[in-house]
Amino acid sequence: MNPELIEKVTKLIVEKLQTQNGSERNTAISSETPRAEVKFWDHTSGSPLPSTGHQSVMEPNKSVTETDGLIPFGSYSETKESGGFVESQSKDVIHPSSGIEEPFNPEELQELMSKTPARIGIGRAGLRPKTDTWLKFRFDHAAAVDAVYGDVNEELLNRLDLFKVSTRVSDKEVYIRRPDYGRKLSDEAKQIISEKCRKAPTVQIIVSDGLSSSAVEENVEDVYLSLEQSLKSLGLETGTPFYIEKGRVAVMDDVGELLQPKVVVLLIGERPGLVSAESLSAYLCYMPRLGTIEADRMVISNIHKGGIPPVEAGAYIGTIIQKILKYEASGVSLVQKES
Numbered sequence: 001m002n003p004e005l006i007e008k009v010t011k012l013i014v015e016k017l018q019t020q021n022g023s024e025r026n027t028a029i030s031s032e033t034p035r036a037e038v039k040f041w042d043h044t045s046g047s048p049l050p051s052t053g054h055q056s057v058m059e060p061n062k063s064v065t066e067t068d069g070l071i072p073f074g075s076y077s078e079t080k081e082s083g084g085f086v087e088s089q090s091k092d093v094i095h096p097s098s099g100i101e102e103p104f105n106p107e108e109l110q111e112l113m114s115k116t117p118a119r120i121g122i123g124r125a126g127l128r129p130k131t132d133t134w135l136k137f138r139f140d141h142a143a144a145v146d147a148v149y150g151d152v153n154e155e156l157l158n159r160l161d162l163f164k165v166s167t168r169v170s171d172k173e174v175y176i177r178r179p180d181y182g183r184k185l186s187d188e189a190k191q192i193i194s195e196k197c198r199k200a201p202t203v204q205i206i207v208s209d210g211l212s213s214s215a216v217e218e219n220v221e222d223v224y225l226s227l228e229q230s231l232k233s234l235g236l237e238t239g240t241p242f243y244i245e246k247g248r249v250a251v252m253d254d255v256g257e258l259l260q261p262k263v264v265v266l267l268i269g270e271r272p273g274l275v276s277a278e279s280l281s282a283y284l285c286y287m288p289r290l291g292t293i294e295a296d297r298m299v300i301s302n303i304h305k306g307g308i309p310p311v312e313a314g315a316y317i318g319t320i321i322q323k324i325l326k327y328e329a330s331g332v333s334l335v336q337k338e339s
């Protein structure tokens with residue numbers, strides 16, 4: 001995506017969040033800190049859940065104007081473009097088509113199918129799945145395998161000016177069998193990072209393929225550029241970003257030890273499912289160091305075109321980082337300090 005466009009969109013989102021935060025200030029947060037609130041679509045209930053802090057749930061078919069100033073995320077059925085999906089008369093809403101020939105209750109079935117991207121209502125031919133269902137399953141499975149075993153395109157890394165280092169993993173088979181190796185930087189990586197990176201930045205951004213190189217290829221450019229913009233507009237300085245090949249989430253502890261940043265944000269490919277093989281996560285931690293416990297990390301997951309839109313995720317991550325810095329805590333400690 002065009003970086004100028006990303007900058008514009010990010011600015012608009014940050015302004016929107018700040019305006020909203022100005023009017024909905026929470027007593028627990030001082031007046032200087034914007035309070036980000038993002039609505040997510042709840043795949044399972046379809047109705048708004050009681051708000052649990054910053055994240056609440058959006059009804060699947062709520063339109064942009066009905067979201068009361070919050071970042072609107074579309075429902076799965078609105079974002080899916082093709083493949084077993086039919087358009088309703090309104091043209092804007094696309095519903096999955098059922099594979100059941102004579103459903104007992106078509107409306108109920110349609111309702112259920114519109115609430116989840118899972119393979120329900122697909123019908124069958126005798127005891128077996130229908131051919132198109134089976135082929136789609138095989139296709140999605142192949143995409144998942146490719147995502148795990150593929151490598152991230154070097155051009156993308158060059159474009160984002162990310163130099164590459166590796167963990168202690170030698171190949172993908174080892175990566176899968178030995179998660180502990182993916183949590184440690186190689187000695188060479190440590191040396192390169194120490195030479196090339198600015199020490200003790202406020203925010204250190206790192207990118208890793210993790211369990212899906214496709215997730216990085218599809219989303220990281222938009223997330224990274226909008227996150228950069230978001231941090232810039234919030235006045236937060238960043239360190240030298242880089243890419244870690246075959247990394248796991250806890251590799252951020254080694255980076256924390258080496259560079260001593262206040263916050264690490266790791267953009268990493270999620271384990272692919274059979275709905276999306278291109279989903280990215282942002283894991284965040286305040287002062288990650290050796291011995292950091294899992295409860296002190298936090299995650300914004302499901303970043304892809306059918307989930308949290310990448311550009312919006314970048315802007316949102318920026319506001320979360322601001323909050324982490326304010327409370328000098330992340331994960332469960334952040335929740336405890338906030339309440």
Ligand code: B12
Pocket residue numbers: 179210211247248249250268269270271272279281294295297298299300301302
């Ligand atoms: C695999 C997985 C797990 C595995 C991790 C096992 C392992 N060692 O790899 C297990 C079953 C242990 C697990 C546990 C939990 N998980 Co989980 N998990 C996932 C899953 C399916 C894939 C994650 C992934 O690919 N990570 C990338 C790879 C490269 O990371 P990794 O280094 O191999 O493994 C680390 C991460 O997976 C991380 N992790 C896994 N889950 C969670 C959850 C949170 C809140 C955090 C901070 C970290 C984290 O812990 C691993 C060890 O460091 C995602 C779904 C998704 N779409 O992302 C949900 C997901 C991330 N998990 C989730 C949740 C809620 C949890 C639990 C809090 C559940 C619970 N109530 O106990 C715990 C917390 C664990 C923790 N580390 O703090 C949610 C997070 C929702 C959110 N946005 O906050 C997700 C998105 C699932 C969902 N849709 O609800 N999880």
